[in-house]
Amino acid sequence: MAIFEILEKKLLAPNIYSMDILAPRVAKAALPGQFIILRVDERGERIPLTICDTKREEGRVTIVVQAVGASTKQLVSKEVGDYIRDFVGPLGKPSAFVNEDIGELRKKKILFAGGGVGTAPIFPQAKWMWERGIDFHIALGARTRDLIILEEEFSKLTDNLYFATDDGSYGFHGFVNAAIEDLVLNEGKEYDLCIIIGPMVMMKFTAMTTKKLGIPSIVSLNPIMVDGTGMCGACRVTVGGETKFACVDGPEFDAHLVDFDEAIRRQNQYREVEIERDHEYCQLVGGLING
Amino acid sequence: MDRYTRTPISYQDPQDRIHNFEEVCLGYTEEEAIEEANRCLKCKRPSCVPLCPVNIDIPAFIAEIAKGDFGEAARILAKYTALPAVCGRVCPQEEQCEKTCILGEKGEAIAIGKLERFAADWAIEKGLKFGRTEEKKGHRVAVVGSGPAGISCAKELVSLGYEVKIFEALHEPGGVLIYGIPEFRLPKERIVRVEIERLKELGVEIETNVVVGRTVTIDEIFQEGYEAIFIGSGAGLPVFMNIPGENLNGVFSANEFLTRCNLMMAYRKDAETPIRVGKKVSVIGGGNVAMDAARTARRLGAEVHLIYRRTEKELPARLEEVENAKEEGIIFNFLTNPLEILGDEEGWVRGMKCIRMELGEADESGRRRPIPIEGSEFVFETDTVIMALGTNPNPLLPMTTAGLQADDKNRIKVLEGCITSREGVFAGGDNVTGSATVILAMGAGKKAAKAIDEYISKKLSNKA
Ligand SMILES: Cc1cc2nc3c(=O)[nH]c(=O)nc-3n(C[C@H](O)[C@H](O)[C@H](O)COP(=O)(O)OP(=O)(O)OC[C@H]3O[C@@H](n4cnc5c(N)ncnc54)[C@H](O)[C@@H]3O)c2cc1C
Numbered sequence: 001m002a003i004f005e006i007l008e009k010k011l012l013a014p015n016i017y018s019m020d021i022l023a024p025r026v027a028k029a030a031l032p033g034q035f036i037i038l039r040v041d042e043r044g045e046r047i048p049l050t051i052c053d054t055k056r057e058e059g060r061v062t063i064v065v066q067a068v069g070a071s072t073k074q075l076v077s078k079e080v081g082d083y084i085r086d087f088v089g090p091l092g093k094p095s096a097f098v099n100e101d102i103g104e105l106r107k108k109k110i111l112f113a114g115g116g117v118g119t120a121p122i123f124p125q126a127k128w129m130w131e132r133g134i135d136f137h138i139a140l141g142a143r144t145r146d147l148i149i150l151e152e153e154f155s156k157l158t159d160n161l162y163f164a165t166d167d168g169s170y171g172f173h174g175f176v177n178a179a180i181e182d183l184v185l186n187e188g189k190e191y192d193l194c195i196i197i198g199p200m201v202m203m204k205f206t207a208m209t210t211k212k213l214g215i216p217s218i219v220s221l222n223p224i225m226v227d228g229t230g231m232c233g234a235c236r237v238t239v240g241g242e243t244k245f246a247c248v249d250g251p252e253f254d255a256h257l258v259d260f261d262e263a264i265r266r267q268n269q270y271r272e273v274e275i276e277r278d279h280e281y282c283q284l285v286g287g288l289i290n291g
Numbered sequence: 292m293d294r295y296t297r298t299p300i301s302y303q304d305p306q307d308r309i310h311n312f313e314e315v316c317l318g319y320t321e322e323e324a325i326e327e328a329n330r331c332l333k334c335k336r337p338s339c340v341p342l343c344p345v346n347i348d349i350p351a352f353i354a355e356i357a358k359g360d361f362g363e364a365a366r367i368l369a370k371y372t373a374l375p376a377v378c379g380r381v382c383p384q385e386e387q388c389e390k391t392c393i394l395g396e397k398g399e400a401i402a403i404g405k406l407e408r409f410a411a412d413w414a415i416e417k418g419l420k421f422g423r424t425e426e427k428k429g430h431r432v433a434v435v436g437s438g439p440a441g442i443s444c445a446k447e448l449v450s451l452g453y454e455v456k457i458f459e460a461l462h463e464p465g466g467v468l469i470y471g472i473p474e475f476r477l478p479k480e481r482i483v484r485v486e487i488e489r490l491k492e493l494g495v496e497i498e499t500n501v502v503v504g505r506t507v508t509i510d511e512i513f514q515e516g517y518e519a520i521f522i523g524s525g526a527g528l529p530v531f532m533n534i535p536g537e538n539l540n541g542v543f544s545a546n547e548f549l550t551r552c553n554l555m556m557a558y559r560k561d562a563e564t565p566i567r568v569g570k571k572v573s574v575i576g577g578g579n580v581a582m583d584a585a586r587t588a589r590r591l592g593a594e595v596h597l598i599y600r601r602t603e604k605e606l607p608a609r610l611e612e613v614e615n616a617k618e619e620g621i622i623f624n625f626l627t628n629p630l631e632i633l634g635d636e637e638g639w640v641r642g643m644k645c646i647r648m649e650l651g652e653a654d655e656s657g658r659r660r661p662i663p664i665e666g667s668e669f670v671f672e673t674d675t676v677i678m679a680l681g682t683n684p685n686p687l688l689p690m691t692t693a694g695l696q697a698d699d700k701n702r703i704k705v706l707e708g709c710i711t712s713r714e715g716v717f718a719g720g721d722n723v724t725g726s727a728t729v730i731l732a733m734g735a736g737k738k739a740a741k742a743i744d745e746y747i748s749k750k751l752s753n754k755a
């Protein structure tokens with residue numbers, strides 16, 4: 001049943017690709033905030049990735065992937081016309097705002113905060129709001145200017161697009177959480193909701209900042225997963241003192257209730273094995289793709 | 292060999308098998324099977340049959356083995372069960388068919404399961420196929436989940452002439468047979484996948500990577516033109532103890548550990564999915580799942596302890612598996628219960644605080660209730676903890692299907708064994724009973740197929 005064909009592939013930034021996959025059932029059912037799990041081939045790992053865009057009529061699902069280890073490198077080595085072995089979704093709960101009253105949402109002052117590859121998952125959410133006439137601001141962080149992705153796409157959705165780079169090569173000089181603090185304290189911006197997506201560490205610090213500033217916030221967690229259907233418990237996270245399975249209870253949670261230190265620690269559980277696998281993979285392909 | 296002694300069967304040597312994932316029990320040879328079959332008294336009113344949940348005609352198939360007509364034995368089995376090679380291996384026979392075998396009164400019961408396995412394996416090896424299908428009726432039925440319940444329901448329906456499609460959430464069909472029960476107890480390539488291929492040959496279509504309730508809803512399946520739906524979604528949600536330290540690094544559910552090893556094949560060098568086993572593993576629980584997790588960890592090179600709060604007598608696991616586990620050097624710690632999992636500075640498991648237990652009065656399950664002995668707390672050093680405390684059904688389907696009722700443990704409510712509160716929707720297996728056995732799930736699937744056939748026939752005659 002090889003239907004999951006790669007229809008398009010684009011390099012967005014060094015090591016970050018967007019891919020359009022033919023997956024009609026997923027394209028039809030997906031809502032903002034949800035993710036898929038794919039397996040490149042019959043020996044492959046199940047890799048969770050956020051759904052970044054869909055084109056229902058064409059049955060297309062767009063994912064954006066950063067090649068960080070063996071499995072994601074293998075994925076980005078595939079080309080247009082190749083098939084992905086397995087592709088299942090949409091998984092997880094859609095973003096809470098999907099069920100909110102549009103009128104109420106239009107009154108809210110919303111800020112999206114994205115970091116690194118976490119920039120891409122903001123796109124479907126921002127697009128969903130834009131299509132419904134809901135206004136929002138976006139603050140994006142990256143290490144350096146070259147790593148900023150989807151600038152053009154985002155600039156079509158909002159006039160309030162801010163950047164922060166660690167090296168100061170573009171926009172605010174510093175981390176995205178510092179940029180947000182600057183917007184609120186020095187630029188007089190006010191927000192009633194902040195949606196934060198990015199690497200765990202970035203989410204942790206940004207959540208601390210928005211808590212200090214009194215802005216209710218949502219994060220989209222990306223713990224280690226296996227099945228993604230609630231069967232294994234690998235994805236468990238502590239939210240407000242309770243254990244939750246991120247793949248079925250999330251992936252989005254109240255940012256101020258998440259135990260980030262535990263989440264970060266759990267995400268590194270397989271680090272040693274993975275570094276080894278990555279090393280093996282690079283040797284296998286002769287180090288063609290650098291990590 | 293006298294009539295009261297069971298024909299011995301060969302096992303892989305424990306010292307060898309703890310280093311591989313090959314099957315532990317090697318099965319009867321033709322001569323051994325005939326010898327064992329000849330012990331059967333071919334009782335006129337066999338006491339073994341009523342305790343088999345699918346009422347296999349046990350004396351009949353055993354008589355064929357005794358005659359040396361193994362194909363005929365397999366053909367008889369196929370009339371009653373869709374997965375004889377599986378049931379012969381994993382049924383808790385000592386609690387079922389073999390429990391009441393008349394020979395058991397004076398000596399050892401017939402090895403019914405092992406003979407069933409023998410005939411089924413023989414048929415697989417020889418490529419014999421038994422499925423018959425009636426003329427296509429032009430009616431479509433969908434099945435959710437491809438575990439034993441879904442498989443046997445689909446098989447029954449396709450042989451009644453229905454067009455059947457199974458929707459499976461994972462990337463490979465088989466349910467617990469693929470992701471839970473390990474290779475060394477149930478070979479995947481040689482047995483499970485072959486049985487599933489058979490199903491496809493009979494015309495059953497299987498679409499993997501479809502999570503019903505997310506990818507499509509029950510309503511959308513009806514809209515796709517299916518007239519009835521059977522839900523065999525199992526009981527996949529792992530239970531944790533809710534004790535401190537459960538989210539430390541190195542604590543896994545048995546489902547995660549076994550899924551990594553079985554479904555994702557992490558025990559093989561060429562698989563991408565990692566698995567982590569420490570040096571000293573503790574498995575909490577005493578059922579089949581606990582034995583499987585313990586024996587898997589042993590094969591991955593660890594010293595393995597089983598922690599169970601009652602005594603050996605109350606272990607719910609199959610006897611054979613307990614014996615196998617002991618031979619493989621699993622260390623049993625009875626009357627012990629964990630209170631807390633302890634971590635090091637970096638958040639990895641370093642030990643467990645446990646308490647000793649004693650047995651009190653019998654509880655509602657008929658087993659004596661374990662009671663903590665005050666002041667008996669102690670620290671048990673361990674670096675990996677695997678929780679094998681049971682599972683509950685996943686709430687996804689009742690949550691996303693209007694009119695489908697479930698109880699407080701997410702078990703789907705049914706009438707007459709399989710009719711749900713939603714018209715045209717039937718259910719069976721672990722999602723109705725809570726975690727049970729392969730053969731019970733199969734029995735439920737088969738029964739539901741009959742009910743579905745009646746339901747569709749009745750609808751037609753009402754229309755006419
Ligand atoms: C719900 C969800 C949505 C996600 N969305 C995206 C996405 O849109 N785009 C994208 O590029 N990635 C996303 N991820 C992360 C992605 O799944 C991982 O990067 C990938 O599984 C790593 O596999 P690997 O074998 O290539 O790397 P590995 O060798 O497994 O890991 C490489 C490094 O990444 C870290 N890592 C491992 N797993 C994860 C993880 N799940 N999340 C973050 N870091 C991890 C490891 O600690 C390690 O240091 C998402 C994860 C989840 C759970």
Ligand SMILES: Cc1cc2nc3c(=O)[nH]c(=O)nc-3n(C[C@H](O)[C@H](O)[C@H](O)COP(=O)(O)OP(=O)(O)OC[C@H]3O[C@@H](n4cnc5c(N)ncnc54)[C@H](O)[C@@H]3O)c2cc1C
Nearest residue numbers: 436438439440460466467471503525720721727728729732
């Ligand atoms: C480790 C382990 C060892 C065991 N050992 C034994 C043993 O020795 N003997 C014995 O008799 N029993 C044993 N059991 C129990 C036995 O395996 C189960 O009782 C039996 O598999 C139940 O069958 P089922 O068809 O109801 O569900 P399952 O086998 O759980 O199959 C359900 C299937 O449905 C799929 N599914 C779930 N939700 C959805 C959805 N929303 N959409 C699509 N698909 C879905 C699942 O992915 C799965 O493939 C064991 C169980 C485990 C976990």
Ligand code: SF4
Nearest residue numbers: 343378382387388404
């Ligand atoms: S299916 Fe199970 S209970 Fe029935 S005869 Fe076979 S082993 Fe015994």
Ligand code: SF4
Nearest residue numbers: 331332334339392393
């Ligand atoms: S009860 Fe025992 S001896 Fe009698 S038919 Fe059954 S298996 Fe044979």
Ligand code: FES
Nearest residue numbers: 228230232233247
């Ligand atoms: S990934 Fe297995 S339960 Fe969430």
